[in-house]
Amino acid sequence: xxxxxxxxxxxxxxxxxxxxxxxxxxxxxxxxxxxxxxxxxxxxxxxxxxxxxxxxxxxxxxxxxxxxxxxxxxxxxxxxxxxxxxxxxxxxxxxxxxxxxxxxxxxxxxxxxxxxxxxxxxxxxxxxxxxxxxxxxxxxxxxxxxxxxxxxxxxxxxxxxxxxxxxxxxxxxxxxxxxxxxxxxxxxxxxxxxxxxxxxxxxxxxxxxxxxxxxxxxxxxxxxxxxxxxxxxxxxxxxxxxxxxxxxxxxxxxxxxxxxxxxxxxxxxxxxxxxxxxxxxxxxxxxxxxxxxxxxxxxxxxxxxxxxxxxxxxxxxxxx
Amino acid sequence: xxxxxxxxxxxxxxxxxxxxxxxxxxxxxxxxxxxxxxxxxxxxxxxxxxxxxxxxxxxxxxxxxxxxxxxxxxxxxxxxxxxxxxxxxxxxxxxxxxxxxxxxxxxxxxxxxxxxxxxxxxxxxxxxxxxxxxxxxxxxxxxxxxxxxxxxxxxxxxxxxxxxxxxxxxxxxxxxxxxxxxxxxxxxxxxxxxxxxxxxxxxxxxxxxxxxxxxxxxxxxxxxxxxxxxxxxxxxxxxxxxxxxxxxxxxxxxxxxxxxxxxxxxxxxxxxxxxxxxxxxxxxxxxxxxxxxxxxxxxxxxxxxxxxxxxxxxxxxxxxxxxxxxxxxxxxxxxxxxxxxxxxxxxxxx
Amino acid sequence: xxxxxxxxxxxxxxxxxxxxxxxxxxxxxxxxxxxxxxxxxxxxxxxxxxxxxxxxxxxxxxxxxxxxxxxxxxxxxxxxxxxxxxxxxxxxxxxxxxxxxxxxxxxxxxxxxxxxxxxxxxxxxxxxxxxxxxxxxxxxxxxxxxxxxxxxxxxxxxxxxxxxxxxxxxxxxxxxxxxxxxxxxxxxxxxxxxxxxxxxxxxxxxxxxxxxxxxxxxxxxxxxxxxxxxxxxxxxxxxxxxxxxxxxxxxxxxxxxxxxxxxxxxxxxxxxxxxxxxxxxxxxxxxxxxxxxxxxxxxxxxxxxxx
Numbered sequence: 001x002x003x004x005x006x007x008x009x010x011x012x013x014x015x016x017x018x019x020x021x022x023x024x025x026x027x028x029x030x031x032x033x034x035x036x037x038x039x040x041x042x043x044x045x046x047x048x049x050x051x052x053x054x055x056x057x058x059x060x061x062x063x064x065x066x067x068x069x070x071x072x073x074x075x076x077x078x079x080x081x082x083x084x085x086x087x088x089x090x091x092x093x094x095x096x097x098x099x100x101x102x103x104x105x106x107x108x109x110x111x112x113x114x115x116x117x118x119x120x121x122x123x124x125x126x127x128x129x130x131x132x133x134x135x136x137x138x139x140x141x142x143x144x145x146x147x148x149x150x151x152x153x154x155x156x157x158x159x160x161x162x163x164x165x166x167x168x169x170x171x172x173x174x175x176x177x178x179x180x181x182x183x184x185x186x187x188x189x190x191x192x193x194x195x196x197x198x199x200x201x202x203x204x205x206x207x208x209x210x211x212x213x214x215x216x217x218x219x220x221x222x223x224x225x226x227x228x229x230x231x232x233x234x235x236x237x238x239x240x241x242x243x244x245x246x247x248x249x250x251x252x253x254x255x256x257x258x259x260x261x262x263x264x265x266x267x268x269x270x271x272x273x274x275x276x277x278x279x280x281x282x283x284x285x286x287x288x289x290x291x292x293x294x295x296x297x298x299x300x301x302x303x304x305x306x307x308x309x310x311x312x313x314x315x316x317x318x319x320x
Numbered sequence: 321x322x323x324x325x326x327x328x329x330x331x332x333x334x335x336x337x338x339x340x341x342x343x344x345x346x347x348x349x350x351x352x353x354x355x356x357x358x359x360x361x362x363x364x365x366x367x368x369x370x371x372x373x374x375x376x377x378x379x380x381x382x383x384x385x386x387x388x389x390x391x392x393x394x395x396x397x398x399x400x401x402x403x404x405x406x407x408x409x410x411x412x413x414x415x416x417x418x419x420x421x422x423x424x425x426x427x428x429x430x431x432x433x434x435x436x437x438x439x440x441x442x443x444x445x446x447x448x449x450x451x452x453x454x455x456x457x458x459x460x461x462x463x464x465x466x467x468x469x470x471x472x473x474x475x476x477x478x479x480x481x482x483x484x485x486x487x488x489x490x491x492x493x494x495x496x497x498x499x500x501x502x503x504x505x506x507x508x509x510x511x512x513x514x515x516x517x518x519x520x521x522x523x524x525x526x527x528x529x530x531x532x533x534x535x536x537x538x539x540x541x542x543x544x545x546x547x548x549x550x551x552x553x554x555x556x557x558x559x560x561x562x563x564x565x566x567x568x569x570x571x572x573x574x575x576x577x578x579x580x581x582x583x584x585x586x587x588x589x590x591x592x593x594x595x596x597x598x599x600x601x602x603x604x605x606x607x608x609x610x611x612x613x614x615x616x617x618x619x620x621x622x623x624x625x626x627x628x629x630x631x632x633x634x635x636x637x638x639x640x641x642x643x644x645x646x647x648x649x650x651x652x653x654x655x656x657x658x659x660x661x662x663x664x665x666x667x668x669x670x
Numbered sequence: 671x672x673x674x675x676x677x678x679x680x681x682x683x684x685x686x687x688x689x690x691x692x693x694x695x696x697x698x699x700x701x702x703x704x705x706x707x708x709x710x711x712x713x714x715x716x717x718x719x720x721x722x723x724x725x726x727x728x729x730x731x732x733x734x735x736x737x738x739x740x741x742x743x744x745x746x747x748x749x750x751x752x753x754x755x756x757x758x759x760x761x762x763x764x765x766x767x768x769x770x771x772x773x774x775x776x777x778x779x780x781x782x783x784x785x786x787x788x789x790x791x792x793x794x795x796x797x798x799x800x801x802x803x804x805x806x807x808x809x810x811x812x813x814x815x816x817x818x819x820x821x822x823x824x825x826x827x828x829x830x831x832x833x834x835x836x837x838x839x840x841x842x843x844x845x846x847x848x849x850x851x852x853x854x855x856x857x858x859x860x861x862x863x864x865x866x867x868x869x870x871x872x873x874x875x876x877x878x879x880x881x882x883x884x885x886x887x888x889x890x891x892x893x894x895x896x897x898x899x900x901x902x903x904x905x906x907x908x909x910x911x912x913x914x915x916x917x918x919x920x921x922x923x924x925x926x927x928x929x930x931x932x933x934x935x936x937x938x939x940x941x942x943x944x945x946x947x948x949x950x951x952x953x954x955x956x957x958x959x960x961x962x963x964x965x966x967x968x969x970x971x972x973x974x975x976x977x
Contacts, residue, residue, distance in 0.1 A: 156681070160688035163953045165915025168933060172696055172945060175937045253813045257919060260815050261934070276816065283823050290823075294816040302811035309807065398880045400872075430883030443874040446893050447973055448900075461884050493972045509882070 048314035058310035064303030071115055072122040081112040083270055092286050101292045105278060114292050117272045120265065121300060124182065124255045125248040128189045133244050135190070136197030137237075141228045143198070144205025144236075151202075158195040166192050167257070174263040185264055189251055200243055204236035211235075242312045249304030256297055272297045340415030345549045346372040346395075346434075346517050351409035353387070353394045356402065362620045363573050364390040364404070369647070370568050370578060372517065372549040377540075379552045379564035379581065381596075385617050387573035388553045392519045396436050397426050413517065431458055435510035439522040441502035445494040451505045452478070452490030458512040477508040481538060500531035504538065511542065518543075519551045524559065536563050557600055561585060569593050572618050572628035575647055579654030589656040589665050591633045627658070635660060678964055682957045687740075693949045694736050697942040739946065748947040751936070757947040760932060765951070767837070768921070768928030772913040774844050775852030780906055783856040784899075787863020791898070792890065794868045802864065806857035818850045818923040835925045847924040851917055855909050862905055866898040873897070900970045907963035911955045 052058045071078055081099075086108035093103035101110035143154040161169075170188055177184050208214065209232065217231050258264030259273030267274065272293040279289035353365040364387045372378050380388045393399045395411045397418065410417045413433060418426060438444040446454060455477055456470035465473070471490065478486035481504040494502055503523060510518060520539065524532035540563060543550050552564055560567055560581055567584055569577040569592065577590040588594040595613040615632040618624055624631050630640040639659055647657040650665060658664060742749060748757035790802040809817075825846060826834030832846045833839040870876065871894055879889045918930035929948050936944035968975050 156684055156688070159681075159685040160692065163685055163689040163956050164693065164949065165912065165952055165956075167916055167918050168949060168952070169693075171918070171934060171937050172693060172949075175940075176696060176699070249811065253811075256813055257815060260813075261919065261922070262938070276819075280819075283819055284827060287823070290816070290819055294813070294820070298808075298812045298816065301813070302808060305807055305811055309803075396881055398877055427883055427885065430881055432883060436881045438874060438878060440874065444878045446875040446879070446897070448896055448971060449893075457884070458882055461882070461888065495973050506878075 048311075051314045052310065055310055055314070057306060058314070061303050061306035061310055064299060065307060068118050068122060068300045068303060071118040073119075075112075075115045075119065078115045079109075079112045081109040083108060083112040083116045084268070085109070092282070092289075094286075095288050102286075102288045104275070104289060105282075110275075110288065110292060113270055113275060114272070114296055116270045117275065117293060117296065118300070120182070120269060120271050121252045121255065121297070124186055124189070125252040125304070127186050128193060128251045129244050129247045131186075131190045132194040132197055132247070133240060135194045136201050137233070137240065140198045140201030140205055141232070144202040145209060145224070145228055145232070147206075154198070154202075158198055161192070161195040166254075170254070170258055171261065171263050174258060180264060180266050181269070182265070185255060185258065189254060193247060193251060193254075197240060197243060197247070201236060201240050204239050205232055208232050208236045238315045242308050242315065244308075245311055246305050246308035249301040249308070252304070253297070253301045343412065343415035344371050345374045345376075345414065346551075347410075347412040348391070348395060349410045349412070351391060351394060351411070352407045353390050353399065353404060354407055355404050360621045363623065364620060365394065365573050367647075368409070368568075368570070368573075368575050370575070372551060374516070374549050375543065375547045376566065377543065377550040377552055377564045379554060379560040379567040380570060381554060381557070381560060381567055382570035383555055383617050385572075385620065386570040387620075388570050389521055390573075391570075392436065392521055392551065392553055396430060396434065396519065398430075398436075428462070431510075431515065432462055432513045433515055434517040434519070435513075435515040436519040436521065437503075437506050437510045437523055440526050441497075441499070441506045442494060444506060445502065445509075447494055450491045450493055451497065452492075455505070455509045455512060458509060462513055473512065474508075477512060478505065480511070480542075481505070481508045483508075499527050500534060503527060503531075503535055507535075507538065507542070511546070514546060515548060517549045517551065519553070521553045522555075523552075525554070525556070532559070539563070557585075557596060569596075572623050573620060574628060575657060576629065577654075577656045577658075578647070579651070583651070583654060587665060589650050589654060589661050590629075590658045591635050591660075591664055592629050594664060594667070595632075635664070674968070675961065675965065678961055682961070686953055686957060689953045690740070690946070690950050691736055694739065694942075694946050695732060697940075697945050698732065698735065743950060748950075749943040751941045751944050757943050760944060761929065761947060761951060764927055764929045764932050767926055768914055768917055768930060771844055771847055771851060771917055771920070771926060771928060772910060774848035775855070775913050776906070776910050778848055779852035779856035779859055779909075783859030784863050784902065786856075786860040787902070788867060788895075790860065790864040791867030791871070794864075794871070799864070802860060806860050809853050809857040814850065814854060815919050815923060817853060818847075818920060821846055821850055822923060837926060843924075843926070847920050847926060850924075851913060851920040855913065859902060859905065859909075863898065863902050866901050867894060870894045870898045900967070903970060904963050904967050907966055908956075908959055911952070911959040914955055915952045 086106040088107045090103040090107035091105055093099065093107070095102040095110075099109055099111060101114055104110050104113065139154055143151045170192055173188050173191075174180055174185070214227060214231055217227050222231070255264055256271065256273030256276065259271045260277040262277065264273055265271045275293040276290055276297075279286070279293075283290055348368060348370050351365050351368040352363070355362040355364055368387075368391050370378060370380075380391065382388045390399065390404070394404075394406050395418070399406070406419060409419070411419055413429070418429065421429075445451065449457075452471060452474045455474040456465075456467070459465040459470040459473055460467065475486045475490055478489065483489060483501055483504050489497075489501075494505070497505060507523075518539075523539070524535050527535065536559060539550065539552075542548075552560070554560060564581045566579065567577075567581050568575055569584075569590065571592050577584065577588070577593050579589065584593060585597065588597055592613070595611075598611045599613060600610070613632055618628060618631075624641070626639070626641040626643050627633070627636075627645050630636045633640065637659070643659070645657045645659045645661075647655045648661070649655045650661050656664070739749065746758065748761065750756055751760070786802050786806075790799040793799040822834040825831045833843045834846050837843045871890070873894075875897075876889060876894055879893045880886075884893075914929075916930075917926075917928060918934050920926070921928045921931040922934065929951070933945055933948045935941075936948075
């Protein structure tokens with residue numbers, strides 16, 4: 001009748017260090033989130049969904065993401081012009097009523113190019129995040145669950161990755177490649193982005209692993225694989241999902257940065273980063289070349305990062 | 321915290337002059353506390369009243385969610401506000417209503433006149449400062465004592481709460497103490513300025529049984545020394561039987577019974593109290609079953625109409641779901657909030 | 671503590687070797703022959719090529735090249751670039767520029783970031799908090815090169831408030847680039863401080879401090895802040911090294927002759943020794959700052975001192 005441990009203990013400090021010092025604040029407190037099961041079947045996920053549905057932050061970010069995704073999938077809905085139909089006589093034309101964003105150096109319709117640019121950004125963002133995430137979950141499960149030697153080896157390997165400054169590593173690797181298309185750039189970004197997700201998932205696994213229900217599952221004879229996939233994964237995945245949303249934004253920004261530096265995608269690919277790179281020398285005379293892709297890029301990244309933020313508010317039990 | 325209407329503001333500037341030494345040490349009157357949450361307004365306390373005299377130990381009993389901790393926090397003035405608000409009532413320390421005091425005077429009283437210790441000393445103490453520093457801080461902040469003097473006082477206090485090797489331990493951190501030692505340290509910190517009232521919120525719940533006994537004995541001895549009033553918040557009836565003089569039983573944010581511990585235990589005056597006593601094992605009972613109270617405590621967002629206990633009460637009648645029973649005196653020094661208190665009392669001595 | 675540090679240093683040695691070898695291998699595995707590239711249109715006589723190759727150790731197996739290189743580094747010799755310039759000289763010329771830039775950015779982000787974070791944390795859920803939350807998100811979202819160009823355009827050219835190119839104007843030349851470089855980290859620091867402080871304000875020990883009758887100023891300023899700063903300071907500790915390694919775009923936009931610019935150019939020109947030299951330096955900086963952070967963390971949080 002009377003519970004012996006009636007009061008809940010105070011909120012503990014998040015172990016920032018355990019989640020890897022390279023993580024931003026966005027990830028540091030995520031490592032402690034695990035699922036809480038309430039009476040009557042209410043779970044963290046359904047509570048979170050209820051809260052998200054009415055959160056303006058979530059809805060705005062969702063709106064942006066949907067808009068940009070539609071732009072990526074069906075650019076034709078937004079413009080009839082052909083981004084590759086370039087007429088030199090229109091070179092550097094200013095924005096006008098018929099051509100909202102003007103023309104670039106080659107005389108291509110800038111509005112069309114900006115719209116079409118969404119496709120490559122979104123697809124790289126999603127592809128890299130998904131692959132890095134998969135890799136991180138698999139390796140993170142092994143490292144977190146088996147600990148010991150496996151963990152040490154994986155920890156050292158990721159340490160090596162972290163020791164090399166990211167942009168630098170990307171520049172070095174990419175400059176080696178002859179052709180730099182979608183796959184090459186994605187590959188490099190996966191390689192560079194994966195360790196952070198791994199650290200996050202690993203530390204999440206480490207804390208979930210200690211829970212009693214894992215012990216119970218083991219006592220009932222569940223195989224390691226089953227425990228990892230059915231019990232640990234759903235409870236440890238929340239921080240990674242949140243970080244994944246943010247990562248999409250970060251990757252989109254990174255691809256643009258690399259293209260801007262000349263080591264990312266190459267022409268004739270249509271990328272916002274490339275467009276801005278081309279705008280470098282002409283900022284004063286033709287600011288629209290910088291402005292429009294810059295704006296679209298910023299808003300897209302903002303949408304994803306905002307989404308990650310709202311997911312975190314919904315899934316973090318501490319803010320309830 | 322909202323400022324109260326009613327209750328007298330102290331006249332004159334210097335607080336101690338307004339003390340009325342003849343007034344009861346602590347008098348809580350009709351305390352109402354609510355929490356305004358996303359999902360609605362929670363009435364954490366509705367109409368709590370009790371009196372505490374010096375050298376007296378009052379136990380506030382109830383399950384978790386009964387509002388007992390909130391009532392103590394309200395008296396101390398440490399409720400997170402928002403979302404918590406004291407909407408009605410008075411808390412008079414020697415006649416002075418603390419709710420009507422300006423913030424800085426209220427704050428000056430905390431630690432000085434009325435102090436509180438908490439359940440989990442590990443999280444209640446700041447992990448990054450040495451224990452001695454935290455105790456000494458009370459002196460430095462309230463009385464402007466020098467660091468050296470304050471440190472000396474801290475060592476004396478640690479001695480007083482029977483922590484061996486106080487001089488060496490003064491610079492240790494909270495996590496370096498054992499659970500029982502930590503709780504003693506917290507008690508030391510609370511007694512630093514010789515408060516007249518000490519509120520202990522589940523001080524032994526997180527401790528082993530043997531350590532529990534030591535801590536309770538320590539509290540009793542300290543109370544004998546200082547003559548302070550002790551409010552003991554707990555759900556553990558055994559502790560109450562040992563240590564407390566009087567008890568206030570709370571349910572769903574309301575007081576349901578008050579009186580001396582001896583009388584209540586021998587002859588409860590409320591079905592809830594009766595149920596509590598029946599559900600624990602007692603040496604007089606030989607054989608037979610433990611009888612739990614059916615159901616569970618209500619969600620404070622949806623408190624049942626009339627008497628909040630009626631859904632679980634084996635003696636309920638129609639009136640119980642319609643009219644809320646007020647706390648009425650039943651015997652000298654006893655009161656119950658039940659329409660059928662007399663009937664319950666006559667169920668006989670246990 | 672000493673044992674802990676030694677263990678960490680030992681852990682870092684394989685990381686150092688791994689990272690530097692990785693870069694070394696990548697750089698010198700370039701398809702294409704740097705010697706041939708050097709000579710341009712007129713191919714040099716084979717004998718000259720062979721001599722050059724031997725001089726730069728390019729005729730030896732990779733691991734041997736690496737070993738020779740590390741041997742040289744330990745003695746302070748970072749080799750020469752293909753035009754004969756001493757890499758160490760290049761580095762000593764350029765490191766101070768980047769270091770200065772990084773330090774100014776660091777100071778900027780630390781002061782503004784922490785203040786903003788504290789304001790937001792104490793106002794949790796309120797207007798100021800939301801304002802800071804959204805604005806930090808916006809800052810993080812705008813790519814640094816877009817931000818840099820806009821800053822250059824508006825502040826430097828349009829309104830001519832601050833110098834935005836090169837080092838001609840002495841220390842003032844660092845102001846704009848430092849602000850741009852530090853902006854993203856500033857956003858992270860503000861958010862980290864905010865979250866940490868808000869969380870600590872709800873902690874039990876804050877309630878105890880209030881119950882002790884301490885002023886709010888003391889409860890927040892001494893008790894809560896001291897705990898809240900732990901993750902922030904550990905982040906800051908690593909960030910200084912990260913700033914030095916990540917200044918590539920900023921140096922490119924603002925035309926600063928630092929190591930970021932140097933390594934960027936060197937990569938494009940396949941100047942392997944320069945790239946490896948600078949990366950080695952940066953890895954060292956990373957290692958040292960990590961060690962410092964570990965020590966700092968133990969100093970700040972007594973709970974972890976006895977690992």
